[in-house]
Amino acid sequence: MSHNALTALAKSLPASVPFVGPETQERALGRAFSARLGANESQFGPSPRSIEAMAQAAQEVWQYGDPENHDLKQALAAHHNIDPGHITLGEGIDGLLLTLTRLTVASGDAILTSHGAYPTFNYHAAGNGGTLHMVPYLDDHEDPRGLAEQARLLGAKLVYFANPDNPMGSWHSADTVQELIDNLPKSSLLVLDEAYIELAPNGTAPDLRPETDNVIRLRTFSKAYGMAGARVGYAIGPKSLICAFDKLRNHFGLSRISQAGALAALKDQAYVDGIKQKVAKSRETLAQIAQDNGLIALPSATNFVTIDCGRDGDFARSVLEQMIARALFIRMPFVAPMNRCIRISCGDEAAMDLVAKALPEALKAARSA
Amino acid sequence: MSHNALTALAKSLPASVPFVGPETQERALGRAFSARLGANESQFGPSPRSIEAMAQAAQEVWQYGDPENHDLKQALAAHHNIDPGHITLGEGIDGLLLTLTRLTVASGDAILTSHGAYPTFNYHAAGNGGTLHMVPYLDDHEDPRGLAEQARLLGAKLVYFANPDNPMGSWHSADTVQELIDNLPKSSLLVLDEAYIELAPNGTAPDLRPETDNVIRLRTFSKAYGMAGARVGYAIGPKSLICAFDKLRNHFGLSRISQAGALAALKDQAYVDGIKQKVAKSRETLAQIAQDNGLIALPSATNFVTIDCGRDGDFARSVLEQMIARALFIRMPFVAPMNRCIRISCGDEAAMDLVAKALPEALKAARSA
Numbered sequence: 001m002s003h004n005a006l007t008a009l010a011k012s013l014p015a016s017v018p019f020v021g022p023e024t025q026e027r028a029l030g031r032a033f034s035a036r037l038g039a040n041e042s043q044f045g046p047s048p049r050s051i052e053a054m055a056q057a058a059q060e061v062w063q064y065g066d067p068e069n070h071d072l073k074q075a076l077a078a079h080h081n082i083d084p085g086h087i088t089l090g091e092g093i094d095g096l097l098l099t100l101t102r103l104t105v106a107s108g109d110a111i112l113t114s115h116g117a118y119p120t121f122n123y124h125a126a127g128n129g130g131t132l133h134m135v136p137y138l139d140d141h142e143d144p145r146g147l148a149e150q151a152r153l154l155g156a157k158l159v160y161f162a163n164p165d166n167p168m169g170s171w172h173s174a175d176t177v178q179e180l181i182d183n184l185p186k187s188s189l190l191v192l193d194e195a196y197i198e199l200a201p202n203g204t205a206p207d208l209r210p211e212t213d214n215v216i217r218l219r220t221f222s223k224a225y226g227m228a229g230a231r232v233g234y235a236i237g238p239k240s241l242i243c244a245f246d247k248l249r250n251h252f253g254l255s256r257i258s259q260a261g262a263l264a265a266l267k268d269q270a271y272v273d274g275i276k277q278k279v280a281k282s283r284e285t286l287a288q289i290a291q292d293n294g295l296i297a298l299p300s301a302t303n304f305v306t307i308d309c310g311r312d313g314d315f316a317r318s319v320l321e322q323m324i325a326r327a328l329f330i331r332m333p334f335v336a337p338m339n340r341c342i343r344i345s346c347g348d349e350a351a352m353d354l355v356a357k358a359l360p361e362a363l364k365a366a367r368s369a
Numbered sequence: 370m371s372h373n374a375l376t377a378l379a380k381s382l383p384a385s386v387p388f389v390g391p392e393t394q395e396r397a398l399g400r401a402f403s404a405r406l407g408a409n410e411s412q413f414g415p416s417p418r419s420i421e422a423m424a425q426a427a428q429e430v431w432q433y434g435d436p437e438n439h440d441l442k443q444a445l446a447a448h449h450n451i452d453p454g455h456i457t458l459g460e461g462i463d464g465l466l467l468t469l470t471r472l473t474v475a476s477g478d479a480i481l482t483s484h485g486a487y488p489t490f491n492y493h494a495a496g497n498g499g500t501l502h503m504v505p506y507l508d509d510h511e512d513p514r515g516l517a518e519q520a521r522l523l524g525a526k527l528v529y530f531a532n533p534d535n536p537m538g539s540w541h542s543a544d545t546v547q548e549l550i551d552n553l554p555k556s557s558l559l560v561l562d563e564a565y566i567e568l569a570p571n572g573t574a575p576d577l578r579p580e581t582d583n584v585i586r587l588r589t590f591s592k593a594y595g596m597a598g599a600r601v602g603y604a605i606g607p608k609s610l611i612c613a614f615d616k617l618r619n620h621f622g623l624s625r626i627s628q629a630g631a632l633a634a635l636k637d638q639a640y641v642d643g644i645k646q647k648v649a650k651s652r653e654t655l656a657q658i659a660q661d662n663g664l665i666a667l668p669s670a671t672n673f674v675t676i677d678c679g680r681d682g683d684f685a686r687s688v689l690e691q692m693i694a695r696a697l698f699i700r701m702p703f704v705a706p707m708n709r710c711i712r713i714s715c716g717d718e719a720a721m722d723l724v725a726k727a728l729p730e731a732l733k734a735a736r737s738a
Contacts, residue, residue, distance in 0.1 A: 003610035005526065005558040005583075007475040013616040021621075023435040036432060045431040054430065054626065058423035061598040061630065062414040063405060064591075066392040091460060091622045098619050102471075102496075106376040127471075127617050157374065189374040214374075222433075229430040229625030241372035247382040248496050250467050252390075253460045255624045256598030257423065261430065 009107070009129050018120040022329045031327065035351040038329040040166065040196075040304045042226035043347040044278050046261065047271035050227065053264035057257040065256035072263045076234055079266060086210040086236050088245040091253050093195055093218045093233040097124045099249045100216060100235070104157055104189060105130040112156035114142045116167070116335030118193060121160045130157070137338060140298060140306075141170045144180035151188045159184060162193040164200050167333040167343050169300030171204050178206040181213050189241075190215040198224035198272060199279050200301035210236050223303055224272055224279075225265045230258035279303045282346035289356045293363055304345045306333070309363075313339035318369050322362030328354060378476070378498050387489040391698045400696065404723050406714040407698040409535065409565075409673045411595035413647050413717065415630065416640035419596065422633035426626040434625035441632045445603055448635060455579040455605050457614040460622050462564055462587045462602040466493045468618045469585065469604070473526055473558060474499040481525035483511045485536070485704030487562065490529045499526070506707060509667060509675075510539045513549035520557045528553060531562040533569050536702040536712050538669030540573050547575040550582050558610075559584040567593035567641060568648050569670035579605050592672055593641055593648075594634045599627035648672045651715035658725045662732055673714045675702070678732075682708035687738050691731030697723060 002011045022039065026032050036043070045051070069089040077084035090096035097120060105111060107129035113121055115134035122132055133154055135146040142165050151159050161180065164171035181190055192215050197205050208217070216237035222228035232254065235242065265271075286305035287297035296308045309316040313336055320332050320342050332342045344355060371380045391408065395401050405412070414420070438458040446453035459465035466489060474480060476498035482490055484503035491501055502523055504515040511534050520528050530549060533540035550559055561584050566574050577586070585606035591597035601623065604611065634640075655674035656666035665677045678685040682705055689701050689711050701711045713724060 001609055003607055003613060004556070005473045005610060006613055007473060009475070010472045010613060010616060015612065015615060017436070017615055017620055019436070019620070021433065021436045023439060024437055027439065039433055041433060042431050045428075051427050051430070054427035055424035057598070058420050058427070058626070058630070059414075061420070061423065062411050062595045064390065064408055064410060064597045065600075067386070067388070067390045068393055070392060070396065091619055094621055095619050103379045104374045104376060106378070187373070226431045228433045229426070231434075231622060231624050238372055240370055241374060243384065244372060244375055244379060246384060246386055247379060250460055250464050251386055251388070252463055253600060253622075255600050255627055257427070257626055258624055261427070 013127060018123045025324065025329065033329040034327040035347060035354050036329045037345040037347055037351060037355070038331040039228070040223060040302065040345045041228045042223060042275065042303060043345070043351060044226055044275055046226035047265050047268035049268050050261045050265035054257045054261040057260035061256055063256060064252050065254050065259050067251040069254055069259060072259050075263055075266050080208055080236065082208055082210055082236065085239045086242055087234055088242045089232065089234050089254055090249065091231040091233070092222060093193060093220050094120050095231065095253065096218055096233050096235045097121055099245050100191065101125050101128045101130065102248050103244050109157040110154040111158050112147060112151050112154060113160040114147070116333055116338050117142065117160060118162060118166060119334070121191070125158065137168070140168045140338060141165065141172065144172060144176055148180055148183040152185050155185070156188050158191050159188050160191045160193065162195070163204065164196045164301035166195065166302065167306060167331070168338060169298055169302045169304055169306045171200055171301040174203050174206040181206065181215050184214065186214065188214070192217045194218060195220045196223050196302040199276060199303050204301060208236060211238055214238070216241060221262045221265060224275055225262070226275065227258070227261055227265060230255065230261050232258050232262040279346045282352060285352045286344055286346065286355065289352070289359060293359050298341070304343055306341045306343045308341050311340060315366060316340050316342055318366035319362050322365045323358055326358040326362060328358050382496060387492045394693065394698065402698040403696040404716060404720040405698045406716055406720060406724070407700040408597070409592060409671065409714045410597045411592060411644065411672060412714070412720060413595055413644055415595035416634050416637035418637050419630045419634035423599070423626045423630040426629035430625055432625060433621050434623050434628050436620040438623055438628060441628050441635070444632055444635050449577055449605065451577055451579055451605065454608045455611055456603055457611045458601065458603050458623055459618065460600040460602070461591060462562060462589050463489050464600065464622065465587055465602050465604045466490055468614050469560065470494050470497045470499065470527070471617050472613050478526040479523040480527050481516060481520055481523060482529040483516070485702055485707050486511065486529060487531060487535060488703070490560070494527065506537070509537045509707060510534065510541065513541060513545055517549055517552040521554050524554070525557050527560050528557050529560045529562065531564070532573065533565045533670035535564065535671065536675060536700070537707060538667055538671045538673055538675045540569055540670040543572050543575040550575065550584050553583065555583065557583070561586045563587060564589045564592050565671040568645060568672050573670060577605060580607055583607070585610060590631045590634060593644055594631070595644065596627070596630060596634060599624065599630050601627050601631040648715045651721060654721045655713055655715065655724065658721070658728055662728050667710070673712055675710045675712045677710050680709060684735060685709050685711055687735035688731050691734045692727055695727040695731060697727050
């Protein structure tokens, strides 16, 4: 029964959560996973300098973090060569989506995304009373022209677009994304989720024109920087939008330790370059494992590889369950026809060996089920 | 100019923030504070076991934290001898207030607090369109009978009450608080902020009756536990309210490092007992310093002491500014007549020596201004 203090909107919202964590599954299974390859965490970890900075900051954790996130914001502004007034920080991209949807979504507003894209965006849009509309994927890619067309028809308030895409790993060129930005109606704000952008080929991100374009771009330290557990994301957008975050955000929400870690991680770009190479190698390994098992790995510009299991969603789900039964945490797309696939995060050689060993067994078990 | 994507509510909200951080002041002053005694942080820090757990967890920060906060929630349930279904975690009490007000405050709802109490509650209530009403303090205490009476007259949706109180340090007995709980109309949810409760005398907190009482109690690791920078708070309330937090919260919002640190801190209750003694001693020192300067320290059940400067708000503000000019970060109440006071956090002997040295100088300067 709903508590009587809840608003009508809160009462109407489902109790479901966007993602079940691996720890929840481990508790249900009664044992730990041998490898965490389901949440596109970076098993390679962050820069050792970041770890050292966090251990150091733990000594000073009696102090609140700087609510202006000044040092990190300045460093990000320098890194991107933009004015710090175009940047706001949040508790991961999820935290930024929470505040962004609160700022922009009123009851009944049309909100547009792709059917099968990031569920946490949908969760936060619905959490503010937005009415979700979805454009299908086109050949395992989000469909920028379909989105622009629907945005005009609906007068969509927000249009969510991830480049590269999760869960498919696919991507569009900077030119295509810029075309989407330019083709949207002026009343539509593009929410451009670039969580994986550091791992994508050069030429995937359009130039930053934070004041000109009606777009808010979301970046994170959770993927290439290897700091998912620290919860640091940032948004880049027009100053009039960015400064509005201060009206609603949890000003002291970012851990002091996380701020210190992210700053150190940002400064160690050589480490990030090394991660890109490790991720690229792991993508190749995953593609080879897929091929060895008669499956097709989709091209990926992220730190995961989506593998077409060649049959329907029920079969892919069965493969996934068999992988989980072999203590490998992986996930899969939610929506047909993408749910013919499983999705495996990149990892080190030991993790890849576990995948190579488990996948043929899982496929065999799924085929005979 | 407001960005055109903002909702009408977002456009209407002020750009002001609840608190300016000491780092912002340091940047403006061009130098670091000698002591941070303004935000009621615990200069004594957390348990060394907590620091060790956080340094250890930094190595594993590539993994998201458990979105169910399972281990910490179970430990808190055991600590309080209640069912874990009565507990939810958040990014500090501020993060919990953010989600609580989103869950319960609709446009125009009457929200009740005390005039001069915690501004971040007001910020989040207004951020959801609530209409704030305020009851005056009574003799430097929040006024539970006045609040209950106004709650009935207004049909208040939420009633905020801090025990012990910030910024005055005053407190009510458990019996008085229970009377408030019992006297509120059934339609009013009591938001009982117990951020400082571990530092208060025994008999300050009413018994936990999380299913019976229409109250949500807010606790934190920021004060007695010394982990302000880690952002870990928790709420205890009826299951039907607590489970609704899952509808809106940032599920992965709590840093993995912070969860590990809080768990270790919770387990080291002997350390917390030591902190209580250090805080009590520092309160006595601050009272002595006040007396030595002809001022009156108000009784405190917190880790700070509010000192009556004996004149009006302008004078106290001048004293505060003189303390800040002497590189001591302190704060003061915002509202008359409490703003005749300054508020100084407890600290170690070195910090207290700095206060003892600076206060007579600051008073002299303020008197001659």
